[in-house]
Amino acid sequence: MSMMGEFKSFAIKGNVMDLAVAVIIGAAFGKIVESLVQDLIMPVVGTIFGGLDFSNYYLPLHGQGTQLALVEAKKAGAVLAYGNFLTILINFVILAFIIFQMVRIANKTQKPKVEAAPVTPEDVILLREIRDALKNRP
Template sequence: MMQEFKAFASKGNVVDLAVGVIIGGAFGKIVDSLVGDVVMPIIGRIFGGLDFSNYYLPLNGQGTTLTLIEVKKAGGVLAYGSFITVAVNFLILAFIIFQMVRLFNKMKKAEPAPAPAPVVTPEDVLLLREIRDSLKK
């Protein structure tokens, strides 16, 4: 069992996957910071200087004058501002990944098209052509 596990863990695909997950986690933190610290303040400024993370609807009847953290402590809340932030985060991440895949596809060397296979005429066709040519003479 240990040998099977060693063979599984040492395969290139498993190592590549592990590296991808680690880099993806770090990349996710970068995108979270980009969205939370750069993009969302700009979007909030465009929409009147409001912070989306504090947009919510209380489900327990309390007013909306409290911050989201205070309302969550008091009871249920529908935090649609957090959802907007996560949705924008996803869109930015998807766009960046799309651009990366596009860049890698451009960097790939185009494989040359295989040479067309030579046309091989079957024996019976050659024989019929010989007969036809003989009859013409």
């Protein structure tokens, strides 16, 4: 089979299409969670800690102070943007918790798989019938 034929066979499998849909929905869901964290949660957390904006927390690596906004500080030199990292970390924790809950609920709603009893081969059944017939013979 040619490489193009193999690719077509791979691409039209149901699992690949399901994965593509899941990635697209996951990206959209990630944006929703990102907005939730940046627009709703972090302002509340910032207010609790005295009205601070975590996205502008950084440590300059070039010796200047932290009076500049993060964007300006990055232009001036290298910085450790730990406030931005904190925001992304909270975003990840919330997203991971929501996905965990979704998987947990999905697992609870699935019916447990009942394994069928193994089917006895026909020749074994026939041999048992012969054995039983020989036992009952006078």
